Amino acid sequence: xxxxxxxxxxxxxxxxxxxxxxxxxxxxxxxxxxxxxxxxxxxxxxxxxxxxxxxxxxxxxxxxxxxxxxxxxxxxxxxxxxxxxxxxxxxxxxxxxxxxxxxxxxxxxxxxxxxxxxxxxxxxxxxxxxxxxxxxxxxxxxxxxxxxxxxxxxxxxxxxxxxxxxxxxxxxxxxxxxxxxxxxxxxxxxxxxxxxxxxxxxxxxxxxxxxxxxxxxxxxxxxxxxxxxxxxxxxxxxxxxxxxxxxxxxxxxxxxxxxxxxxxxxxxxxxxxxxxxxxxxxxxxxxxxxxxxxxxxxxxxxxxxxxxxxxxxxxx
Amino acid sequence: xxxxxxxxxxxxxxxxxxxxxxxxxxxxxxxxxxxxxxxxxxxxxxxxxxxxxxxxxxxxxxxxxxxxxxxxxxxxxxxxxxxxxxxxxxxxxxxxxxxxxxxxxxxxxxxxxxxxxxxxxxxxxxxxxxxxxxxxxxxxxxxxxxxxxxxxxxxxxxxxxxxxxxxxxxxxxxxxxxxxxxxxxxxxxxxxxxxxxxxxxxxxxxxxxxxxxxxxxxxxxxxxxxxxxxxxxxxxxxxxxxxxxxxxxxxxxxxxxxxxxxxxxxxxxxxxxxxxxxxxxxxxxxxxxxxxxxxxxxxxxxxxxxxxxxxxxxxx
Numbered sequence: 001x002x003x004x005x006x007x008x009x010x011x012x013x014x015x016x017x018x019x020x021x022x023x024x025x026x027x028x029x030x031x032x033x034x035x036x037x038x039x040x041x042x043x044x045x046x047x048x049x050x051x052x053x054x055x056x057x058x059x060x061x062x063x064x065x066x067x068x069x070x071x072x073x074x075x076x077x078x079x080x081x082x083x084x085x086x087x088x089x090x091x092x093x094x095x096x097x098x099x100x101x102x103x104x105x106x107x108x109x110x111x112x113x114x115x116x117x118x119x120x121x122x123x124x125x126x127x128x129x130x131x132x133x134x135x136x137x138x139x140x141x142x143x144x145x146x147x148x149x150x151x152x153x154x155x156x157x158x159x160x161x162x163x164x165x166x167x168x169x170x171x172x173x174x175x176x177x178x179x180x181x182x183x184x185x186x187x188x189x190x191x192x193x194x195x196x197x198x199x200x201x202x203x204x205x206x207x208x209x210x211x212x213x214x215x216x217x218x219x220x221x222x223x224x225x226x227x228x229x230x231x232x233x234x235x236x237x238x239x240x241x242x243x244x245x246x247x248x249x250x251x252x253x254x255x256x257x258x259x260x261x262x263x264x265x266x267x268x269x270x271x272x273x274x275x276x277x278x279x280x281x282x283x284x285x286x287x288x289x290x291x292x293x294x295x296x297x298x299x300x301x302x303x304x305x306x307x308x309x310x311x312x313x314x315x316x
Numbered sequence: 317x318x319x320x321x322x323x324x325x326x327x328x329x330x331x332x333x334x335x336x337x338x339x340x341x342x343x344x345x346x347x348x349x350x351x352x353x354x355x356x357x358x359x360x361x362x363x364x365x366x367x368x369x370x371x372x373x374x375x376x377x378x379x380x381x382x383x384x385x386x387x388x389x390x391x392x393x394x395x396x397x398x399x400x401x402x403x404x405x406x407x408x409x410x411x412x413x414x415x416x417x418x419x420x421x422x423x424x425x426x427x428x429x430x431x432x433x434x435x436x437x438x439x440x441x442x443x444x445x446x447x448x449x450x451x452x453x454x455x456x457x458x459x460x461x462x463x464x465x466x467x468x469x470x471x472x473x474x475x476x477x478x479x480x481x482x483x484x485x486x487x488x489x490x491x492x493x494x495x496x497x498x499x500x501x502x503x504x505x506x507x508x509x510x511x512x513x514x515x516x517x518x519x520x521x522x523x524x525x526x527x528x529x530x531x532x533x534x535x536x537x538x539x540x541x542x543x544x545x546x547x548x549x550x551x552x553x554x555x556x557x558x559x560x561x562x563x564x565x566x567x568x569x570x571x572x573x574x575x576x577x578x579x580x581x582x583x584x585x586x587x588x589x590x591x592x593x594x595x596x597x598x599x600x601x602x603x604x605x606x607x608x609x610x611x612x613x614x615x616x617x618x619x620x621x622x623x624x625x626x627x628x629x630x631x632x
Contacts, residue, residue: 086548243565
């Protein structure tokens with residue numbers, strides 16, 4: 001099968017042998033796959049990654065348990081052992097022995113096919129188009145913030161108007177937050193306003209403080225700015241993962257008794273429900289749909305300032 | 317009156333004019349005052365501090381509202397405006413217009429006398445000796461952690477066995493935590509074990525993870541070690557304030573969805589109750605009681621590795 005392979009700086013589409021199917025897993029033909037900031041970080045060398053990246057997808061089961069065959073699916077990206085204390089405590093997304101689709105020990109979705117445990121799969125409702133369903137994973141990650149921090153009735157600053165920031169602002173508003181999305185790119189702010197969300201630039205909010213701040217700039221400098229916007233005893237939700245150490249002054253966290261909440265992945269059920277109900281329509285965020293063969297160029301396009309979501313279509 | 321004056325690197329005991337008493341405030345003759353890590357930071361130039369430091373004390377009201385005159389008291393260190401939205405929301409310790417005893421805009425307790433709003437004062441029960449009552453402020457700061465994070469029935473690692481770490485470990489155990497105090501100094505670990513608290517060195521706990529970690533090392537490097545000890549979805553309570561930026565890798569906060577809880581001051585009521593009931597006896601932590609005139613030397617003693625609490629007695 002054809003797949004994008006990252007190999008310490010190089011990115012090329014290559015023929016790979018089709019892997020044998022482990023018991024309990026399903027082979028999914030990828031219909032559409034998204035490129036996110038983590039993929040771009042992996043390409044730059046985060047985690048010393050080598051292999052097939054990609055963890056956002058919608059696809060069709062072509063091999064595996066009979067009840068799944070032919071189903072159009074999305075898939076949770078953390079494959080847990082199911083047996084360790086963390087799994088037994090219900091925190092399977094944090095299983096220390098987990099593999100993570102396209103990130104840790106499991107080839108990803110920027111390929112014609114992908115393997116996942118059947119228990120990770122969710123059926124996509126028939127009315128939901130592929131172009132929306134492919135957003136389940138990042139929308140789940142965005143909605144998760146609203147399960148970690150109460151935003152209802154509170155002023156929420158979402159810092160960063162990119163791929164994830166767009167979904168975070170929509171999620172926080174749906175969860176009842178009084179959302180202000182903060183970014184620099186005019187087109188991205190326009191998209192937010194078109195979705196009914198108030199926007200501002202970082203200059204506009206100088207000196208303002210918010211009880212909830214969500215940091216999704218994707219930059220190492222985002223934390224300091226987010227902290228300066230968080231009011232005493234407020235919550236700062238941290239979404240950006242960058243590799244390496246950044247100079248940070250943590251004294252304001254202590255003096256202002258800020259709670260910094262790390263946030264990674266979320267449950268698929270609420271994200272699928274929001275998409276199926278039309279409460280979130282992510283399709284205006286799609287910049288381009290490109291064939292898998294053009295994946296290297298798609299990554300470059302995705303990394304450009306101003307870019308939003310670039311999708312890969314292995315089918316052509 | 318005599319007072320310790322810090323002035324950009326120099327520390328000397330000097331004669332200062334007795335300040336006039338503002339309405340609603342009380343003048344307190346200091347009986348005993350403690351030196352803490354923040355004082356040592358102020359001496360090193362934190363916040364560009366100049367003036368009289370000190371925020372831990374027990375004293376006797378010598379001027380002010382009639383109902384307070386003659387009372388033996390301790391005093392909350394944040395003097396709030398009482399009128400701003402933060403104060404009206406009940407978060408007076410975070411009033412943006414506050415003064416803070418011996419730290420921000422209000423001369424401190426390393427002096428013969430100190431002024432505080434009467435509403436900040438708490439009577440000391442008659443059975444409680446000065447040498448214990450002087451610990452109310454740091455014990456309140458330690459107990460506050462148990463009001464921010466549920467420790468009952470959970471494994472709690474307290475990192476740092478110094479002045480604050482000693483009180484944090486005792487507080488977390490009283491609040492029902494399964495406490496492991498982690499430090500390097502043998503005498504400090506002995507004191508913890510004498511109080512019935514299990515101890516370990518940083519080497520002993522390599523590879524272990526805890527659902528709750530309290531960072532009280534007083535060093536910029538403490539955060540990274542504390543983070544490495546925090547299990548996924550766990551809580552890391554940050555007590556250390558250091559000035560300036562330190563290189564920090566925040567990626568594990570996001571990937572492991574750790575909650576970092578900044579923690580500064582606490583309510584005096586529970587701390588006074590714990591001391592009055594004998595649930596915490598801080599007196600074994602006292603290294604020395606020195607006259608105010610020897611304050612500069614007392615600071616030096618307090619800054620030595622292995623030092624615990626040094627008290628100043630303005631009376632001689």
